[in-house]
Amino acid sequence: MNINVPRGTEDLLPANTKQWQVIEETLKELADRYHYNEIRTPMFERTELFQRSVGDTTDIVQKEMYTFKDRSERSLTLRPEGTASVARAYVQHKMHGSADQPSKLYYLGPMFRYERPQQGRTRQFTQFGIEAIGSADAAIDAEVMAFAMECYQALGLKSLKLVLNSLGDQESREAHRQALVEHFKPHKNELCSDCQMRLEQNPLRLLDCKVDRDHPSMNQAPSILEYLNDYSNNYFNEVKKHLDYMEIPYVVDETLVRGLDYYTHTAFEIMSEAEGFGAITTLSGGGRYNGLIQDLGGPEYSGIGFALSIERLLMALEAEGIVIDPDYALDCYVITMGEEAKYTASKLVYELRKAGFRVDQDYLDKKMKAQFKAADRYHAKYAIIIGDEEVASGVANVKNLAEGEQKTIALDEIVSELDITL
Incomplete structure (x- = not known):
């Protein structure tokens, strides 16, 4: 009987792993230059960690997690993303007590999501990410975005676009939430069953729907930028000012919401504009999470981070015709x-x-x-x-x-x- 790898996973043979090693070493060297230190967390966590942090109404929690019970009937989940685990470790080990703040951390390892396998999207994928926890300074938002851009530029990519938005603080989000409910309620029966549920539980998730993305109501939805209070608006302007001084081009997209509930204020994505890259142009994304540490039992500290998929990075390299030529030579x-x-x-x-x-x-x-x-x-x-x-x-x-x-x-x-x- 022939036994092959499970659907949505793949073997990396020696002809490929050398290329991966070059990419991984490049990312690690960049992390060292930006003064981020490695953290390694378990590949599975208690399921409630992702339910509380990522959000009960997100597609990740509702449809994509690999969840199982151990022999003591405890619900465990293979990690679908890295931020929640890093935040849990930060709280559990009281890293906020260190004199070195913010805590600047990076991780590299496999993540697991039950998705329809396609090029650049697998059920086990490798993610590199950073988290800066303990600072609410707009300058570190800009640093994280600069780091993210340089991850691709260091490997020779040029057809890149940085897209950002502000999701505001809790007050701003609540005002926007009410506006979204009023806007979408007349169209409720025209939306998919998931969006009908989201309208009641988390209307911001409607803007991230892949089924109803072309519905006319989506284009006319109220923008979060119209509901930012003074603090949120000033913070967003500060972030953009830092990027301007760093001469990092960006585009503001008021429909960008990201797929995780813990984001507040800055949210961003990096996209490939290379010809032939594919319909889904997003390479990586991230944002600020001002309430996550507190929700997990820690102090009222904020953080910001991003993560990239190495599989999609390889797709972008191929689209731009960039060949990584590892040194195979023996002495x-x-x-x-x-x-x-x-x-x-x-x-x-x-x-x-x-x-x-x-x-x-x-x-x-x-x-x-x-x-x-x-x-x-x-x-x-x-x-x-x-x-x-x-x-x-x-x-x-x-x-x-x-x-x-x-x-x-x-x-x-x-x-x-x-x-x-x-």
Whole structure:
């Protein structure tokens, strides 16, 4: 019986993982430059964490979570996103007590959502994200957006658009909520069943509906920007001013609401404008969450973050014709002839690896010509040729495969000789 991977998941084979490693290292180096430190949280959490933080009325909680009961009948969920887990860890470990505030954290790992699989959208996907918790300064909103943009720019992407909006504070959201109810109520029976429910529970979610997005009432819906109070409006202007000073172009989209309930004030998305990228142009998104830490039992601290999918990042690279070319080259490939030569090669390969060189050798008893072909296939810089005669003489032949030059070097001097050459 053939057993394949579950639908919506995929294997990453060695031909792909090198490319992923280059991307991951680029993102980690960028996080270090921006002074964000890594946090690692469990891949599953108590279900109530996501119900309380992401929101009971969101599509993620209602339709997309992988939820199960353990042997003690506790409801657990594979994490569908990263912010809730980071916020939970921040509260649980009292990170607010640290003198280093805001706490600037990044994460990288698999997330799980039950969605219809399509290009760039899988049921297990890899997310890189950052969270800055403990500051209500508009400058850090701009920093997070700058970081997000640079994640793509550092890998060569150019066809990017930063879109932002303000969702306002609680007072502003409540005023907007009432306006949305009054606007959509006459059209209730024309909307999908999900939107009819959202109208009663969380009308802001109507603006994020994929089914009714083309309904005329959507285009005429009242804008949140019309209901921002003075504080929310001033805060949004401050965020934009920081972006202006940083010379980061952006577009304000008053229909942008994001799909998570914990967002307040700044919300943003980065989109690909590359030709042929696809109908869904969003690459990543994020925003500010001023009540989440308190809702999870922590102090009244605010935070802001964003997350990107590496799968969609790869799609954007492909759309712009950008090829990541990882370094596969070996420093040395050891070629052997004879039984004694194999034992000597094992010792030499071990010593070279301990000295920091990337080295391999033949394990299939191939002929000498086939071993040289393997060295070429692995883009080895040097071939070290050892036969039984060389073992008896205590030497090896070291060949520069690019230039064709070959030298005979004492076996006990090869490591030091290559250390000077490479």
